[in-house]
Amino acid sequence: MAADDSYDRLDDDDYPAYTMGRAAELIGTTQSFLRAIGEARLITPLRSEGGHRRYSRYQLRIAARARELVDQGTPIEAACRIIVLEDQLEEAQRINAEYRRTAAQQPDHPAAD
16 A cells, blocks of 8 residues: 555545544543444444454544433433434435435426526
């Protein structure tokens, strides 16, 4: 792998760059919290060759949202479900917007005139 390829990973939100300890430190939580949201299947950290959990920036954002909900008194299982539903809603809204844009471009659609 060329050196330039490894630098590209710095901008990759999905690259598992953070150890469990560093991830917990960055989002201000404990390693056991990260394990708990992993057991709840909210995030699935990748494993290093030695079997250690590694987290991406994307996963850290999800974990931080879970921590926010738990800090507000939401049980961890409910927080995980809320985050999954928020993600599904966001995706549905994105698809809906794409359908509207496509429909508006159709010649027989009133908005295309």
